[in-house]
Amino acid sequence: MSVPIIKSPRAMRQWTFEQRCAGRTVGLVPTMGGLHEGHASLMRESVSCNDVSVLSIFVNPAQFAPHEDFDRYPRTFEADLALAEGIGIDAVYAPTSSSMYGQDFASYLTVERVQDGLCGGSRPHFFRGVATVVTKLFNAVLPHRAYFGQKDAQQCAVIKRMVRDLDFDIEVVELPIVRDADGLALSSRNQYLSSAERLEALNLSKALARGLELMQRGERDIRRIEEAVRAELADLDIDYVAVVDADSIEPLAVAQGNVLLAAAAHVGATRLIDNVKYTFPESAADGFPRADSRKREYAISAK
Ligand code: AMP
Numbered sequence: 001m002s003v004p005i006i007k008s009p010r011a012m013r014q015w016t017f018e019q020r021c022a023g024r025t026v027g028l029v030p031t032m033g034g035l036h037e038g039h040a041s042l043m044r045e046s047v048s049c050n051d052v053s054v055l056s057i058f059v060n061p062a063q064f065a066p067h068e069d070f071d072r073y074p075r076t077f078e079a080d081l082a083l084a085e086g087i088g089i090d091a092v093y094a095p096t097s098s099s100m101y102g103q104d105f106a107s108y109l110t111v112e113r114v115q116d117g118l119c120g121g122s123r124p125h126f127f128r129g130v131a132t133v134v135t136k137l138f139n140a141v142l143p144h145r146a147y148f149g150q151k152d153a154q155q156c157a158v159i160k161r162m163v164r165d166l167d168f169d170i171e172v173v174e175l176p177i178v179r180d181a182d183g184l185a186l187s188s189r190n191q192y193l194s195s196a197e198r199l200e201a202l203n204l205s206k207a208l209a210r211g212l213e214l215m216q217r218g219e220r221d222i223r224r225i226e227e228a229v230r231a232e233l234a235d236l237d238i239d240y241v242a243v244v245d246a247d248s249i250e251p252l253a254v255a256q257g258n259v260l261l262a263a264a265a266h267v268g269a270t271r272l273i274d275n276v277k278y279t280f281p282e283s284a285a286d287g288f289p290r291a292d293s294r295k296r297e298y299a300i301s302a303k
Pocket residue numbers: 030031032033037038039041042147148149150151152175176177178179185186187188
């Protein structure tokens with residue numbers, strides 16, 4: 001039997017009510033389609049941890065500025081369906097634009113401070129669009145759990161804060177970045193890259209691996225970490241390189257605690273993002289004297 005495709009919030013809620021009435025847990029994997037192994041990892045986790053799982057596919061106009069790539073964003077619906085079905089997704093929520101943003105739509109959500117730095121600095125419209133659409137997806141799908149990728153680490157931080165602040169009864173699960181064998185983080189936008197650009201794009205993960213290595217060796221001077229990453233980014237057109245607190249996405253005086261090292265750069269006409277996370281061991285110098293709790297969370301292994 002083929003997977004049902006649900007196109008309106010009302011029909012989606014009806015489907016979920018039936019699942020919940022039958023005592024089933026519901027997982028949600030929100031995407032914009034153009035699916036790849038990164039999305040597949042989220043779907044697999046949802047399928048293995050919930051009784052039923054919903055994949056949403058919606059290219060959200062509210063998170064694109066007029067000059068951005070909304071029109072050319074990869075739309076591969078049939079292939080996406082086949083992948084989802086193979087993984088065991090139980091329903092695909094693919095709302096129409098008009099059912100999501102009716103005439104006179106006027107209500108947008110902002111998550112102050114968390115959305116301001118990094119991508120929020122260069123794409124001021126972006127997180128307002130993301131927080132709004134994720135709220136709408138949550139209200140339609142009513143999931144118990146929702147799955148997001150660390151690839152969009154600031155997006156995860158925004159959604160976690162929003163869920164906490166607004167009392168959504170949803171567990172947000174953040175999963176590691178899936179990469180190609182050479183380290184390039186998978187992204188729907190990688191399809192835009194020529195083979196020469198793809199080679200250049202590899203500098204992004206290499207540069208972040210260098211930053212990670214410095215932090216693992218104990219470097220806590222943020223300026224030095226950022227400069228080392230910038231130096232490795234060579235000829236790329238850098239949008240930002242930043243070390244921030246991984247939960248609040250706010251600047252740090254010195255690298256400590258849970259740290260996010262994130263970068264964005266243009267490769268030709270394509271804007272790519274990538275990041276690594278690192279948890280510094282707590283020490284007396286941090287003001288938190290405790291036994292060694294060294295916990296390393298990184299998706300790129302620094303060589
Ligand atoms: P998108 O379709 O790009 O909006 O992404 C949908 C979800 O997939 C988001 O939670 C992303 O963070 C996640 N995602 C995208 N690329 C990757 C990747 N390479 N590894 C893990 N998750 C990813």
